[in-house]
Amino acid sequence: MPTGDEPAKAPTRSKRADALRNEQVLLGAAAEVFATSGVDAPIREIAARAGVGVGTIYRHFPTRADLVVAVYRHQVEACAEAGLTLLAAADSPFAALRQWVDLFVDFLATKHGLANALQSDSGFDALHSYFLDRLVPVCSQLLDAAAEAGEIRPGTQAYELMRGVGNLCIGRGSDPRYDPRRLVDLLLQGLRQPPSP
């Protein structure tokens, strides 16, 4: 399965390079299968799609959660980092928050079933934990900044907001009438209101 754009002359010290490439293939296949059949898809299906045996998957990712985390790690990291960038660049803390949440929704919205798997009771505790450990602090910073700037009412916890946004992204695409973005926007608008009427 040579990509063709490498000189065949210098395979040098492969071995590890080989395994690494394989891992990439695996992650790609897993991403596709997750998108299609959800993160609960049979390991066999992923193995088949990647053109490897099941053992290969178990070698690289002993548990399913390991695989899921690996599949989404890059994007989660990018999302986390974007939070800080946005806070520095946006017109206002609230605008930053909104843009950042949009980013998160974009991410979840394109991964069929990922939002579901984020549920803590879905058996993917590691996934749930990873996402929240990584993103809650960022969200918290954005929320605090917006609150300090007086743009939103205080008192909302980042953990709750993240889970709420995640939940709203569940089942996107099943019906064109349902667009999580509109609801997330409503949620953020709600933050601007004084505590209660």
Add this chain to the structure above:
Amino acid sequence: MPTGDEPAKAPTRSKRADALRNEQVLLGAAAEVFATSGVDAPIREIAARAGVGVGTIYRHFPTRADLVVAVYRHQVEACAEAGLTLLAAADSPFAALRQWVDLFVDFLATKHGLANALQSDSGFDALHSYFLDRLVPVCSQLLDAAAEAGEIRPGTQAYELMRGVGNLCIGRGSDPRYDPRRLVDLLLQGLRQPPSP
């Protein structure tokens, strides 16, 4: 297993009564098991709790969705009817909407896993449809009234709102920091804002 002390000539009426009673037992057992183990609980568990064979369940409820719908039908009906009552009784259309949504959240929040099962891709299409068919019109009426009264911005669809509220109820109880009610409230507050900043 007829007891023999009924006239064999006219079992019709009593048989029906029997079957009905049986169905009630079934529904009760299913409700308990759903509450404990979620709506995905093994059929056997429900049969055992009801003290009947699995065949009996299949006879009465050919698909699992049929059973789930039957279990929650009363409460869905009550919720639907409450919408009209509230609209008539509340201080304002928006107050009615809010109270009604609270009712719906109360309902979902106490049924472990029900909100999850409402997802259209969860394999319980019948359940999903039933809930929405029955409640969306009510919600729509409440939304329209509030919009007409100028209490909320126009443009939000009842279908979307209902699904959003349902989604927010997923996973309640897994972490004390997550309370769907607060987020639902935020959502409703968001409706009061002008379309966008």
Add this chain to the structure above:
Amino acid sequence: MPTGDEPAKAPTRSKRADALRNEQVLLGAAAEVFATSGVDAPIREIAARAGVGVGTIYRHFPTRADLVVAVYRHQVEACAEAGLTLLAAADSPFAALRQWVDLFVDFLATKHGLANALQSDSGFDALHSYFLDRLVPVCSQLLDAAAEAGEIRPGTQAYELMRGVGNLCIGRGSDPRYDPRRLVDLLLQGLRQPPSP
């Protein structure tokens, strides 16, 4: 699969009878497979031989040990009971012991791999326990009687003797030069000697 010797007219209250018959078929098949491939044989193989699905076996015998114990229970019981009979009937306590041990050897010797499975570290703790719980007391009685009659040296424990005899029966049949009976006899002869020369 009617046996033909039952009047086809009176299937009366079957159901349980059916299941019972099935259990017998299962036990028969398991006995054969155990004899052929040892007690570690794949469940599938037993199911196939019995002409049933694997689920049927799991229903009747949730764990493999349950199955093994069930397969041999009758014979273990018979063996245990024979101990008392022999003690009463034999010429001397030692003769009774010898005959009883012969019985036990006969039993083990015809079950390929059973002696192996009796090893406590073979993962069939339940089997190991069952055999010993049932037979050690009997053996103990026989040993005591022989010791009291002065026919054997005192001090040998029934547990140890039973395990020794069991061990000697391992691997019978693999080589015609090995006959556990001769060694067991040697063991019993050894009991007649004074403690040490």
Add this chain to the structure above:
Amino acid sequence: MPTGDEPAKAPTRSKRADALRNEQVLLGAAAEVFATSGVDAPIREIAARAGVGVGTIYRHFPTRADLVVAVYRHQVEACAEAGLTLLAAADSPFAALRQWVDLFVDFLATKHGLANALQSDSGFDALHSYFLDRLVPVCSQLLDAAAEAGEIRPGTQAYELMRGVGNLCIGRGSDPRYDPRRLVDLLLQGLRQPPSP
């Protein structure tokens, strides 16, 4: 992975030395793992302990039996040789036999699972053969000498005795009440009796 500081011209001798050293490391690791997890331990475990790849083990020892035999060869040889020594040195042929058997029991008793693996049906035919080929002749000599001296009854075959002793050593350590040595002693005492009562 040649280090490069050896002359490429004459690697023969040093390569062999290398390979030998490697084999020693392997045998050491295997011995440890066998002691810990039995001779059925996963090849990987041995490879890991030796710090080599599994392929290396397969190269040196194509089958598992080859490895096991290699691991115990030294001790088996020593045991075999001890037979002759003892016969010359002991007070009587029977005393020599007894001491020699003790040696064998000591050997087996300290190797977790080795006695089990000696079973001819355990899939380690080579192991079984090696042990018996090497030790049966020795045992035979001792038996014959004792028989000639009139210390034991004639007629017992060395093959049978060796296997019997081996079998008695199976499962040692699983229960403090079971000590193979006592039973082996009984067996030897049995040899001193006249053929039958």
Add this chain to the structure above:
DNA sequence: CATGAATGAGGCTTCATTCAT
């Protein structure tokens, strides 16, 4: 030669669903 990544057979177990009794 050594490495260890990849393969895939093989065993296990759970349940939804059917159907004889």
Add this chain to the structure above:
DNA sequence: CATGAATGAAGCCTCATTCAT
């Protein structure tokens, strides 16, 4: 009509063994 026994597909996971690097 009710029962629950039987079925068997489906997923899971663990190594022994091969072979490209």
